[in-house]
Amino acid sequence: MAIVVKGRITADHRLEVDGIIDLPPGEVDVRIEPERILPPVVELTPEEEAAINAEIDQLLRTPPTPKTGAEIAQWLRENPPQGWEQVTDSVEYIAERRRKRRERLSW
Numbered sequence: 001m002a003i004v005v006k007g008r009i010t011a012d013h014r015l016e017v018d019g020i021i022d023l024p025p026g027e028v029d030v031r032i033e034p035e036r037i038l039p040p041v042v043e044l045t046p047e048e049e050a051a052i053n054a055e056i057d058q059l060l061r062t063p064p065t066p067k068t069g070a071e072i073a074q075w076l077r078e079n080p081p082q083g084w085e086q087v088t089d090s091v092e093y094i095a096e097r098r099r100k101r102r103e104r105l106s107w
Contacts, residue, residue, distance in 0.1 A: 013104065 007017040015030065044052070067075070087093045 003021060003023075005017050005019055005021065007015055010016055015032075
């Protein structure tokens with residue numbers, strides 16, 4: 001027997017289901033149909049499609065200019081990586097990330 005109910009995935013990645021289901025307490029299997037949660041396909045005008053194809057062709061034809069080590073180092077000094085300043089122990093950092101993920105995904 002299958003029962004279909006409406007629900008939503010919240011911004012904090014939790015599943016919310018509407019309504020009261022007249023079943024005894026216990027575990028259930030939940031099936032999510034992704035095609036219903038994907039954004040709709042955008043239809044392009046012929047002009048938009050041609051412009052996008054021309055841009056892709058240009059990007060594929062023009063090889064990127066390789067950077068020297070000095071250029072990369074300079075770029076990193078000007079654009080330092082974000083979020084790693086507080087990481088002093090990588091093992092502890094990974095353990096904390098896993099703990100937070102378990103909390104976020106727990107029911």
